[in-house]
Amino acid sequence: MIGWIFTALPTKRGLQLSLKDPATLLGIGLLITFSYLILAPVISILMDAVNVNFGDSNRIGTPQGNFTLYYLERVFTSPISQRLFWQPLFNTLSVALGAMCIAMVIGGVMAWLLSRTNLWGRGWFATALIVPFMLPTWTFALAWTTLFKNRSMGGQPGWLESMGYSSPDWLAYGPVPMVLILALHYIPLVILLFGNALRRLDSQLEDSARILGASRSTVAFRIILPLMRPALMSAMVLILADALGEFAVPYILGLPVQYDTLSTSLFRAISSRQTGVASVLAGAIMVLGCITLTIDLYLMREARRFVTLGGKGAMERRRPLGVWRLPATLLAASLFVVGVVLPLMTLFLSTVMRIPGRFNLSNFTLDYWIGTNLDTIALSNGILLTPEFWSATWNSLRIVGTASICAGLLGLLVGYVVTRTPWRWLASTLRQLTFMPYLVPGIAFAAATLSLFAVQRGPVPALYGTSLILMLALIADQMPFASRAGISAMTQLGKEPEEAAQISGASWLKRMVSIIVPIQKGALVVGIVLPFISGIKGVSLFIILAVPATEVLTTYSLRLVDYNYTQAANAVVLMIALLAWGGTVLTQKLTKTGLAQGLES
Amino acid sequence: MPTITLDAISKQYSQQATAVQNVDLHIPSGDFMCLLGPSGCGKTTMLRMIAGLEHLSHGRLYIGDQLVDSPQSGCFVAPEKRGLGLVFQSYALWPHMTVEQNIEFGLRLRKLSERERRARTGEVMEKLGIAGYAKRYPSQLSGGQQQRVALARMMVLKPKVLLLDEPLSNLDASLRLEMRAELKRLHQAFDTTILFVTHDQWEAMTLATNIAVMSKGQLQQVGSPDDIYARPANRFVAEFIGNPPINQVAADTALGGRLARQPNTHMLGIRPEDIHLAPDATAHTLPAKVRGIMPTGGSWVLDMEIEGQCLQLSTQIRPQVQAGEHTYCQIQPQHVHLFDAAGSRLEHTAYHNAVPTSFMHAV
Numbered sequence: 001m002i003g004w005i006f007t008a009l010p011t012k013r014g015l016q017l018s019l020k021d022p023a024t025l026l027g028i029g030l031l032i033t034f035s036y037l038i039l040a041p042v043i044s045i046l047m048d049a050v051n052v053n054f055g056d057s058n059r060i061g062t063p064q065g066n067f068t069l070y071y072l073e074r075v076f077t078s079p080i081s082q083r084l085f086w087q088p089l090f091n092t093l094s095v096a097l098g099a100m101c102i103a104m105v106i107g108g109v110m111a112w113l114l115s116r117t118n119l120w121g122r123g124w125f126a127t128a129l130i131v132p133f134m135l136p137t138w139t140f141a142l143a144w145t146t147l148f149k150n151r152s153m154g155g156q157p158g159w160l161e162s163m164g165y166s167s168p169d170w171l172a173y174g175p176v177p178m179v180l181i182l183a184l185h186y187i188p189l190v191i192l193l194f195g196n197a198l199r200r201l202d203s204q205l206e207d208s209a210r211i212l213g214a215s216r217s218t219v220a221f222r223i224i225l226p227l228m229r230p231a232l233m234s235a236m237v238l239i240l241a242d243a244l245g246e247f248a249v250p251y252i253l254g255l256p257v258q259y260d261t262l263s264t265s266l267f268r269a270i271s272s273r274q275t276g277v278a279s280v281l282a283g284a285i286m287v288l289g290c291i292t293l294t295i296d297l298y299l300m301r302e303a304r305r306f307v308t309l310g311g312k313g314a315m316e317r318r319r320p321l322g323v324w325r326l327p328a329t330l331l332a333a334s335l336f337v338v339g340v341v342l343p344l345m346t347l348f349l350s351t352v353m354r355i356p357g358r359f360n361l362s363n364f365t366l367d368y369w370i371g372t373n374l375d376t377i378a379l380s381n382g383i384l385l386t387p388e389f390w391s392a393t394w395n396s397l398r399i400v401g402t403a404s405i406c407a408g409l410l411g412l413l414v415g416y417v418v419t420r421t422p423w424r425w426l427a428s429t430l431r432q433l434t435f436m437p438y439l440v441p442g443i444a445f446a447a448a449t450l451s452l453f454a455v456q457r458g459p460v461p462a463l464y465g466t467s468l469i470l471m472l473a474l475i476a477d478q479m480p481f482a483s484r485a486g487i488s489a490m491t492q493l494g495k496e497p498e499e500a501a502q503i504s505g506a507s508w509l510k511r512m513v514s515i516i517v518p519i520q521k522g523a524l525v526v527g528i529v530l531p532f533i534s535g536i537k538g539v540s541l542f543i544i545l546a547v548p549a550t551e552v553l554t555t556y557s558l559r560l561v562d563y564n565y566t567q568a569a570n571a572v573v574l575m576i577a578l579l580a581w582g583g584t585v586l587t588q589k590l591t592k593t594g595l596a597q598g599l600e601s
Numbered sequence: 602m603p604t605i606t607l608d609a610i611s612k613q614y615s616q617q618a619t620a621v622q623n624v625d626l627h628i629p630s631g632d633f634m635c636l637l638g639p640s641g642c643g644k645t646t647m648l649r650m651i652a653g654l655e656h657l658s659h660g661r662l663y664i665g666d667q668l669v670d671s672p673q674s675g676c677f678v679a680p681e682k683r684g685l686g687l688v689f690q691s692y693a694l695w696p697h698m699t700v701e702q703n704i705e706f707g708l709r710l711r712k713l714s715e716r717e718r719r720a721r722t723g724e725v726m727e728k729l730g731i732a733g734y735a736k737r738y739p740s741q742l743s744g745g746q747q748q749r750v751a752l753a754r755m756m757v758l759k760p761k762v763l764l765l766d767e768p769l770s771n772l773d774a775s776l777r778l779e780m781r782a783e784l785k786r787l788h789q790a791f792d793t794t795i796l797f798v799t800h801d802q803w804e805a806m807t808l809a810t811n812i813a814v815m816s817k818g819q820l821q822q823v824g825s826p827d828d829i830y831a832r833p834a835n836r837f838v839a840e841f842i843g844n845p846p847i848n849q850v851a852a853d854t855a856l857g858g859r860l861a862r863q864p865n866t867h868m869l870g871i872r873p874e875d876i877h878l879a880p881d882a883t884a885h886t887l888p889a890k891v892r893g894i895m896p897t898g899g900s901w902v903l904d905m906e907i908e909g910q911c912l913q914l915s916t917q918i919r920p921q922v923q924a925g926e927h928t929y930c931q932i933q934p935q936h937v938h939l940f941d942a943a944g945s946r947l948e949h950t951a952y953h954n955a956v957p958t959s960f961m962h963a964v
Binding site: 490494496497499500501502504505506507510515518519521563 | 652654679680681682686687689691692693694695696697706711745751754755756758823
């Protein structure tokens with residue numbers, strides 16, 4: 001401890017030298033920037049949770065700004081706490097756990113089939129089964145409503161309804177479809193994480209157990225499973241953490257039957273201007289996120305202990321499936337049909353049909369894409385001819401694009417400072433600070449950003465309603481990926497190429513411009529494109545922070561859902577899916593790496 | 602050509618971790634000095650401090666007459682202003698530039714005209730035999746070629762001092778031999794002071810005009826290769842240099858007692874080539890048993906048991922004995938090194954007087 005203090009407090013000469021050191025100066029700048037972008041919003045929202053907010057002073061009986069436990073009591077113990085917090089918490093956890101269990105079982109089997117057996121078309125399935133992960137979750141939710149929607153909701157009926165079968169509420173809305181849809185979304189994640197771990201497992205470990213006389217099942221349960229445990233646990237925790245903050249699926253499938261999750265409850269609180277309650281809910285989501293991801297960090301550390309095993313022996317060896325080869329292949333194929341073909345076909349068909357579920361030629365039309373003078377009130381043209389669609393597309397590209405470029409560059413700079421500064425505390429603080437948004441689900445972080453930037457604070461004007469607030473929130477939200485990419489790229493590069501330039505006489509700026517950035521071009525592209533894809537299909541930040549002037553594709557499509565313009569909403573979602581998928585394929589082409597590596601780094 | 606002077610320099614990373622401790626070293630102008638030591642002994646840190654990539658914690662560092670780093674006076678000259686060349690162990694070629702661009706980079710920074718840049722780049726590439734690769738990228742070159750580019754990149758700036766950090770350790774054996782000869786040639790051709798870091802004693806012995814041996818952050822001995830081999834300043838240097846390693850015998854053993862009468866805490870060191878096989882017992886031989894014979898091609902290393910001690914013997918003459926046989930050995934008393942309890946070498950005269958008469962006449 002004392003040693004740490006010694007290294008933490010630089011000597012006078014150390015201080016003088018460090019202040020001449022560009023990496024340290026840059027690091028201090030970044031520290032200030034991220035404190036403002038990441039730490040300040042979180043602190044601000046936590047303060048909002050325990051201070052009397054604007055407009056509440058009469059009800060609470062203390063002046064605005066004073067300390068109060070009112071919001072905490074309201075959310076956790078008051079009569080309406082059941083509806084505000086406890087029921088949504090229960091719903092959130094049951095949906096998340098349900099989705100996790102199904103995804104683990106199906107994904108686990110698939111991962112094994114894909115990496116360890118002679119399944120037909122392994123290579124093709126290995127890519128095809130990952131596709132659902134590239135699509136926004138609510139693609140599935142919209143496809144589901146297109147199929148199963150019943151009379152509980154207004155607007156166009158679902159296909160089943162119009163074919164004469166009325167689907168019951170439990171099938172059309174609520175936990176059952178939510179669990180199934182999220183499970184479909186997370187199966188690829190399990191395939192990626194678990195499959196990678198399986199592939200990395202040294203087959204000599206199995207061989208030596210077999211030679212010692214262990215049976216197949218003994219090998220599976222005593223050797224493989226224990227070694228796979230960290231990967232399995234990590235996949236479970238990541239799914240849980242991600243499902244906690246899921247907003248779009250419960251918004252589409254839960255609200256019609258009042259099935260609230262924490263994120264929709266938070267959204268309601270914000271839209272009804274209950275800032276204090278919203279702050280408490282956001283805080284609660286953050287705490288849950290922190291808990292799950294702390295567990296994950298611990299597990300990853302455990303997992304590292306196993307990784308060293310690898311090496312030459314990690315030869316791929318496949319087990320013949322025998323008579324099970326055909327059924328197994330059919331299983332994989334049906335997963336592909338359910339997870340990719342069915343939802344996308346449903347969505348696509350729905351956009352070219354006037355009346356849902358009626359498959360005769362006269363019912364088909366391209367009006368919803370390119371038609372004019374439609375009889376819908378707010379949307380008289382096909383979606384491709386609607387200016388709002390194009391302005392939303394432009395907004396999406398502009399806002400998400402700018403934020404991703406900033407995040408990518410900042411990530412590289414963080415990587416530079418972390419690997420270069422002699423101040424160890426600066427490196428570790430930056431590393432942890434930029435990782436923090438990962439612990440905070442998007443919707444909670446959006447609420448936090450709103451809490452900080454909604455009003456004028458000091459010289460910073462109120463930013464609500466501008467695209468700047470969206471960009472700032474997006475940058476912060478994307479920093480965990482960007483800084484991880486930057487740090488790993490800079491660590492791999494090492495100091496020498498820069499030092500060689502320094503010895504040759506290059507100044508710091510020259511070194512950055514002619515050596516570091518060009519060498520890291522590839523990493524920079526990944527650090528920009530990956531956040532771009534997740535930003536394009538993201539909902540939770542925008543739903544809180546966007547206003548009509550800054551409407552993006554995702555909020556536009558949700559608004560169309562609210563208006564019950566099913567065809568138009570589905571068309572927009574298809575376009576988003578196309579953008580996200582195209583971007584992913586482009587990244588893979590550019591970097592010549594699989595998505596799997598990207599997820600793990 | 603400047604000299605480099607290290608005046609009591611130290612490098613501390615933290616209270617616990619001291620990399621270099623109180624080193625005084627003078628590198629004369631035009632010297633080919635080699636810093637030799639096991640990995641982690643602080644030699645690369647020293648090199649980096651001279652280059653200016655690390656700051657001193659204590660002491661003073663001069664290049665020529667100019668003070669370039671001194672914590673006491675707060676003086677520090679940035680690496681790019683020291684006029685040195687440094688070749689890294691990993692070469693650190695810039696992967697996004699061609700060979701030519703890599704070499705030209707420093708000249709561009711110095712705002713040389715296009716013509717002059719071409720001339721100097723061409724000349725240095727010619728000298729190093731890489732003229733044919735100008736348009737290639739580093740990843741398209743072999744290890745030896747990359748090495749030459751790294752050298753060329755520094756040489757083109759005509760540095761007065763060239764620092765080399767284990768530049769040969771990433772090359773295969775035959776290339777290493779070739780580059781070693783090349784470096785020696787370059788030292789003469791470019792007329793620079795070279796400071797070379799290595800953990801390979803063979804490399805140090807063959808290349809250097811002077812060797813500085815380091816261990817645990819401290820300088821052990823500075824001298825010519827011959828000097829260091831023949832008169833190691835202490836047990837560490839004696840052990841570190843020589844292959845097979847020097848034999849060590851405690852003074853209080855039976856053999857030790859026969860070789861030199863010394864206090865029990867002292868150690869005797871005998872180089873393997875200083876033990877000779879003798880066919881018959883004479884007044885100057887010791888009975889020995891051959892435990893094993895290892896041919897190394899051109900010479901032989903024998904595992905011997907002498908007076909209950911295991912010693913290694915090396916010889917250029919094919920041994921006429923078999924493993925398991927008994928034979929005799931001869932050790933010239935003047936070739937026995939003597940180290941005191943602290944490990945320091947005792948000078949020859951001191952040792953000479955101590956040789957027991959019993960040995961001279963015994964057996």
